[in-house]
Amino acid sequence: MAGYFQVHIDVHASTVQSLKSSEQVLGDALKALQSQGDGDIGTTGLNDAAANLQRSWEFGIERNIEAAITTASLEFVASSTTPSLDL
Secondary structure, eight states: OOOOOOOOHHHHHHHHHHHHHHHHHHHHHHHHHHHTOSOOOSSHHHHHHHHHHHHHHHHHHHHHHHHHHHHHHOOOOOOOSOOOOOO
16 A cells, blocks of 8 residues: 555645744743743742743743744645555
């Protein structure tokens, strides 16, 4: 059986555009989060927990931005051949 697959270029282009848009939105969210600082919101334990949560969110947002950039930059090879099954 041949290993062909089919890619709809218009869907791929739309997906790439969505990923690029998400990169901008995530970047804006990261800037907003970083601008808040660590602040004093209560007890030492609460402040530490909030700082830990903020670091976790920053890490997650940064990984999502990297994934969006990487995925959007991939080159897919489109084949006009429909897969066939040899039964």
